[in-house]
Amino acid sequence: MKINHRISTVKDKERISTKKLTLISRLAICTCCLMYISYIPQIILNLSGKPVSPLQPAAATINAVLWVSYGWLKSYKDWPLIISNIPGVAFGLVTLFTVYFN
Known part of the structure; x- marks a missing residue:
């Protein structure tokens, strides 16, 4: 019984780790995209x-x-990694x- 319980616990931990990694990757994609979208004010300044x-x-770049x-x-x-960059x-x-062709 202990062996089965241990295997179940390891699988549960792997599943939880996978969920956490998925959440972290999605948050990283969002924050990275926001970081690059922040170039819009610089682009506006360049065009003006x-x-x-x-x-x-x-x-x-x-x-x-x-x-x-x-x-x-x-x-x-x-x-x-690809999508966020x-x-x-x-x-x-x-x-x-x-910057050069405004």
Whole structure:
């Protein structure tokens, strides 16, 4: 009986851990997307003729490209990592583009 109880407990812990990881990954996707969406005010400033420094959006774009590449090239596709960093590539490139071509 103790063995069956122990197996059940281990399976329960694995299921709880999986639920926690799923929740954490979803929260991470949301916060990462919000971080990159925060570039919209910088894009607006760039388009209004008050360009911001290109250093931070360039670094964020490179960072996002590296994370998307890493998530894509892993032995299994790490979709939370990929999905959360695609907005970084898009918003970073748009921000950089509007710095130089406004």
